[in-house]
Amino acid sequence: MEAVEDVKVEALTAASQFVKPLRMHYRQDKKDKIWDLVSLHDSVSVILFNTDRQVLVLVRQFRPAVYYNSVPEEGRQASGHVDTSKYPGCSGITLELCAGIVDKKVSLEEMAQLEALEECGYDVPLKNFDHVKTFRSGVGVSGDRQTMFYAEVTDKMKVTEGGGLEAEGELIEVVEMGLQEVKELMAKPEITAPVGLLFALTWFLQHKAPSNTTTTAT
Numbered sequence: 001m002e003a004v005e006d007v008k009v010e011a012l013t014a015a016s017q018f019v020k021p022l023r024m025h026y027r028q029d030k031k032d033k034i035w036d037l038v039s040l041h042d043s044v045s046v047i048l049f050n051t052d053r054q055v056l057v058l059v060r061q062f063r064p065a066v067y068y069n070s071v072p073e074e075g076r077q078a079s080g081h082v083d084t085s086k087y088p089g090c091s092g093i094t095l096e097l098c099a100g101i102v103d104k105k106v107s108l109e110e111m112a113q114l115e116a117l118e119e120c121g122y123d124v125p126l127k128n129f130d131h132v133k134t135f136r137s138g139v140g141v142s143g144d145r146q147t148m149f150y151a152e153v154t155d156k157m158k159v160t161e162g163g164g165l166e167a168e169g170e171l172i173e174v175v176e177m178g179l180q181e182v183k184e185l186m187a188k189p190e191i192t193a194p195v196g197l198l199f200a201l202t203w204f205l206q207h208k209a210p211s212n213t214t215t216t217a218t
């Protein structure tokens, strides 16, 4: 997954099915203003907890946007190339909840169900998805909504390895994390993860984690 090579970054000029850069003109308190923003799909995410082994099921993946933002100005060549021997792909690897964009006309629970299967290999009944919170993933540049669910799963529901859809070029590593590991992660001053994961772990520790479990499940 870390084997990222031949990186070149260019301005997005063609239409994209995923992001639409826009400039909004508006008047506020009688002052004319502009704001540059990006229109994105909404998304769903799931806090998956395997009750058989008392582990949270998370995903690791290479995120181009995180990688790009980890390369300092001097590493971004005028040609758009990035020297991956100096700036290896591992700096773009994130830890996240199982998640995905809402790009199908199905319910949000069904989208979450699809992602749990595609990314993590769990075939989870719809009734297991409990709504946790709907919030804004971004507020400065994108204003997209993310709906977060909590779902308890068992080993019986694990029907494939997961890892994402090959047809979409997804390369996802499923990570199981015991409660002690979650606490250690939360204590770190910096983690390469979205704020949604931090909220999810805090919510889980507060509302769902068995209070007397202090060791990592194996």
Ligand SMILES: Nc1ncnc2c1ncn2[C@@H]1O[C@H](COP(=O)(O)OP(=O)(O)O[C@H]2O[C@H](CO)[C@@H](O)[C@H](O)[C@H]2O)[C@@H](O)[C@H]1O
Residues within 6 Å of the ligand: 018, 019, 040, 043, 044, 045, 099, 100, 101, 102, 137, 168, 169, 170
């Ligand atoms: N920007 C992009 N450029 C090129 N291909 C893309 C793309 N976004 C998605 N794709 C393609 O669509 C596939 C499916 O994406 P997902 O539904 O898993 O969303 P993902 O979690 O990657 O990111 C999405 O969902 C997360 C929440 O998980 C959001 O925060 C994030 O903005 C959003 O891209 C990806 O594997 C990729 O092939």
